[in-house]
Amino acid sequence: MNRFQCVADHQRRHGVKRLCTILGIARSSFHYWRRTAVHRARRQEADARLAARIRAVHQESDGTYGAPRITAGRNTDARRVHRDRPRPALLPAG
Incomplete structure (x- = not known):
C-alpha cells in the first residue's frame, strides 16, 4: 500500500491534514493523486x-x-x- 492509499483508507477517522502530516506528504499531492486515479x-x-x-x-x-x-x-x-x-x-x- 502506498502512502496516498493509506490516507484515503483512514481519512474519515483521522482527517487528511493529520495523516498527510504524519506520513510526510503534501495535502496537494494527495488530492492530485485522487484526482488522477481514473487516468x-x-x-x-x-x-x-x-x-x-x-x-x-x-x-x-x-x-x-x-x-x-x-x-x-x-x-x-x-x-x-x-x-x-x-x-x-x-x-x-x-
Missing part, C-alpha cells in the same frame, strides 16, 4: 494490452525478436507506440 487506471489497462501485444509478437517469432523488431511489430497495428514509451518487464532475462 492511472486507464494507463494501467493500456499497459496491460501493450504487454499482451509484446508477448504475442515475441511468441510468434519463437523468442527470436528483440526490442527493435518487437517495436516494429507493435507499430504495424492500428495504434502506433513511440519507441521511448516505458516497457514493462515482460520477458525473463536470458
